[in-house]
Amino acid sequence: MIIAEPKPIDEIIDSLKDFNRILVAGCDGCVTVCEAGGMKEVEVVASALRIYFKQAGRAVTVDEISLTRQCDRPYTAQLADKIDQYDAVLSLACGVGVQFLAEDYKNKPIFPGVNTCFMGGTEEKGLWTERCQGCGKCILANTGGICPIARCSKRMLNGPCGGSSDGRCEVNKDIACGWHLIYERLKELGQLDRFETPTDPKDWNTSRDGGPRKVIKEVSRL
Amino acid sequence: MSTTPLYSKLQKILAAGHFGVTSECGPPRSCDPKGVEEKARMIGDYVDAINVTDNQTAVVRQCSLASCIRIKQMGYDPVLQMVTRDRNRIALQSDLLGAGSFGINNILCLTGDHQSFGDHPNAANVFDLDSTQLVQTVKKMRDEGKLLSGFELKECPQMFIGAAENPFADPFEIRVSRLAKKVAAGAQFIQTQCIYNIPKFKQWMQGVVDRGLDEKVYIMAGMTPMKGVGMAKYMKNRVPGMDVPDDLIKRLSGVPKEKQAEEGIKICIEQIQELKEVKGVKGFHIMAIEWEEKVPEIVQQAGLYPRPKVD
Structure with missing residues (x-):
């Protein structure tokens, strides 16, 4: 899923302090799971805003909603009959959701309420970690199911580097060395022979090829 | 050892069976033209080639290529260190062509320290290639006369290709395999990480010899006096x-x-003497960090002076 974290409330207040009718819009997708922008967080942020405006002596309407998904037009369309009641929207969705709302409601300022971080999973309660950088050409088949692009601090394809120590990355002892993990896993799988063949320079064409990337599934377009 | 043409003085000395000796100089953190010159003059006659570091520890310094040109013009042989942290394959190949145009003929291919260690920890890194892939790239340019794109070069860089290896990094048991990988990619000489743990280094070297890798690549032991x-x-x-x-x-x-x-110099000299006896060790890379003036003394007292003359 897309992992995000809430923006500091001061930054949010700074964006919204001059508006009078504000809608805080959460998303029931990824940001709900990673506890950054679901209905629960909508309530928390909305309360904080109300307290701020009350203390500032301003009568500001702050309403709450959460959409099934903000990255999908049938769901963003659910705001169509309400949007005119507001002069600003705070979206707690990931950057995709914020942009979809901005595209769909062109005359309405949409502000981000979270920092969108990465694609990852729930490691344990309250801890989410990165697994994929969406390079567009998956090499997990060759690396024991562990991604060196996401897991190695230097994105090395022929690691580990000389800084790997006790299974930890040179950058920080809190970071597992991605290549150490790959090595252990290949050993487990009896595939260590893969280790000595140099991996050629990667084709990054599917990763940063200039402009937003597209995926087209023709059969769905018929 | 591979029978490819002999590209550099360092390679010729190693090929003739002598211990090779290299040292390094770190360029200044300014435009000062004298920093590199003075260091090179200090050590030039005591080594076969002078490595020039490429923004080591991710701290901005005068560029390695410019410093190598300066050293070359002084009549010494530079080893161009190149890290893949800061430049993509376009910039790296461009610099290799530039280096080739000045007759620079030794290269050390490195991935480089992570930028978080340096003076610009907020910089975006590049890491388009890694060190092994940079070795492959130089070899392709030199031996096939082609860029990675396939574009044919009229004149190719003539490089003796080196890489680094750290026998002390983990997991230890793959460090020989990783060397084998770099050799497979085209590395002809290796300058190791600084050696202090001699028994562990010998253990690694034994693994290298057992696999016959010492016949395929010149291992230069990295020494840094304390x-x-x-x-x-x-x-x-x-x-x-x-x-x-x-x-x-x-x-x-x-x-x-x-x-x-x-005492630190004494230890360094004793260790060189000891490592001379280790099978597979073909030379020494003396990294006297901001202490270049000690290199002549170390080389002399370790019995590595005068340096052999080659054509």
Whole structure:
């Protein structure tokens, strides 16, 4: 899923302090799971805003909603009959959701309420970690199911580097060395022979090829 | 050893069966033209080639290529160090063409320290290639006369290709395999991480010899003299991938502070003497960090002077 974290409330207040009718819009997708922008967080942020405006002596309407998904037009369309009641929207969705709302409601300022971080999973309660950088050409088949692009601090394809120590990355002892993990896993799988063949320079064409990337599934377009 | 053409003085000396000796100079953090010149003049006659570091520890310095050109023009042989942290394959190949145009003919291919260690920890890194892929790239340009794109070069860089290896990094059991991988990619010489743990280095070297890799690549043992017990502790605790045994720290602590530098040089010389006897060790890379003036003394006292002459 897309992992995000809430923006500091001061930054949010700074964006919204001059508006009078504000809608805080959460998303029931990824940001709900990673506890950054679901209905629960909508309530928390909305309360904080109300307290701020009350203390500032301003009568500001702050309403709450959460959409099934903000990255999908049938769901963003659910705001169509309400949007005119507001002069600003705070979206707690990931950057995709914020942009979809901005595209769909062109005359309405949409502000981000979270920092969108990465694609990852729930490691344990309250801890989410990165697994994929969406390079567009998956090499997990060759690396024991562990991604060196996401897991190695230097994105090395022929690691580990000389800084790997006790299974930890040179950058920080809190970071597992991605290549150490790959090595252990290949050993487990009896595939260590893969280790000595140099991996050629990667084709990054599917990763940063200039402009937003597209995926087209023709059969769905018929 | 591979029978490819002999590209550089260092390669010729190694091919003739002599111990090779290299040292390094770190360029200044300014436009000062004299920094590199002075260091090169200090060590030039005591080594076969002078490595020039490429923004080592991710700190901005005068560029390696410009410094190598300066050294080349002084009549010494530079080893162009190149890290893949800061430049993509376009910039790296461009620099290789530029280096080739000045007759620079040794290269050391590195991935480079992570930028978080340097003076610009907020910089975006590149890492389009890694060190092994840079080795492949130089080899392709030299042997096939092609860029990675396939574009044919009219004149190719004539490079003796080197890489680094850290025998002390983890997991230890793959360090020989990783060397084999770099050799498969085209590395002809290796300059190792600084060696302090001699038994562990010997264990790695035995693995290298057992696989016959010492017949395929020249291993140059990396040596860095300790200036004192403070440096030894810093290296042990703060520098990634460094293995400094406690008995070395103990030995340095056992002499008065003002004698520690001298003791550090003595240890370095003793270790070179010991490593000369280790099968597969073909030379020494002396990294006297901001202490280049000690290189002549180390080379002389380790019995590596005068340097052999080759055509």
